[in-house]
Structures are given as structure tokens and as C-alpha cells.
């Protein structure tokens with residue numbers, strides 16, 4: 001199963017996926033494309049070091065979302081991608097990609113959806129004072145973090161946690177859960 005990862009920032013989840021593939025923990029899967037909408041995103045350097053093919057673009061170079069999503073759709077087709085994984089892609093996916101990729105596009109979100117959708121989910125959970133939050137992998141639809149849930153894992157908020165330690169725990173769980181979700185998708189194909 002050939003996957004593309006869409007990311008806009010750090011790329012720690014892309015690296016976790018790639019590490020799992022290299023360690024043979026994620027089997028029957030290859031990471032064949034990074035799609036990134038920020039030239040200066042740290043993930044860009046990381047994929048270059050690992051010789052992962054990429055498509056890096058500047059949204060402002062295109063007239064609208066439809067135009068850049070049409071190019072992305074062509075890149076996905078050329079790379080024969082089977083599954084698209086959004087891992088920190090800071091943009092709502094539009095109709096061009098949704099129509100073609102419905103049911104084959106998943107997103108990683110750092111909360112137990114439907115709680116705390118949108119930006120700063122960890123901060124939202126922290127400020128609300130919940131005793132438990134978590135990580136969700138869900139199918140992508142037109143809404144913000146609203147698609148059907150594929151896999152979830154809980155993370156407890158302990159009395160000695162700070163917002164930073166909670167974020168670290170959540171990111172560690174993400175690095176486990178996302179490769180697991182990809183493997184599950186591959187097994188169910």
C-alpha cells in the first residue's frame with residue numbers, strides 16, 4: 001500500500017511512520033510522497049535527508065484551492081497512492097480532493113473527538129480541566145475534524161502534569177497510533 005503524507009510543520013508523525021516502515025513494524029506499506037504547503041516547514045528538510053519524494057508548494061502561487069488541489073491530485077495519481085494521511089496539514093481539504101479521496105484519506109487529531117476539534121486541541125483540553133483526553137484518527141470529510149472515527153486512544157491527565165508534559169504524552173501516543181491506523185487500513189483493504 002502506497003501512502004502520501006500531507007504535513008505543514010514539524011513532521012514528527014511522518015518520521016514515526018517512516019521509522020515504523022524501516023523497522024518493519026509497519027508491513028506492506030511504503031511512504032511515497034510528502035505534500036507540504038510551506039516551503040520553510042521543518043518536515044521538508046527531514047524528507048530530503050530520507051530521500052522521500054515531495055511536492056512542496058506555495059498556495060499563494062495558485063489562483064485558488066481548486067487549482068492547487070488539482071495539481072496535488074495529479075501528483076497522487078502519478079505516485080499511485082492508495083491512502084492519504086494528513087498529519088499536521090493546517091488546511092481544510094476542498095472538494096477536488098474530497099471527491100477523489102473519500103474513504104481513502106485519514107487525519108490525525110490530538111484529542112478524543114468529537115471533543116476539542118480545531119486548533120490547539122491540547123490547550124483546549126488542558127484549559128477545560130478534563131481528567132482524560134487522547135488522540136483520534138478519523139476519515140476526512142468537508143468539516144473541521146468531523147469525519148467518521150477510525151481509531152482512538154485515551155491519554156490521562158495526571159495531577160502532576162503541565163500543559164507541556166501532557167502535550168508530550170499526546171505526541172508519543174500519536175507516534176504509536178498513526179502507524180497502527182495505517183496498518184489497520186492496509187489489513188482491511
Ligand code: GRF
Nearest residue numbers: 010011012013088108109110
Ligand atoms: C499533531 O499533533 C497532529 O495531531 C496535529 O498536528 C500535529 C502535527 O505534528 N494535527 P507533527 O508535524 O507531525 O510533529
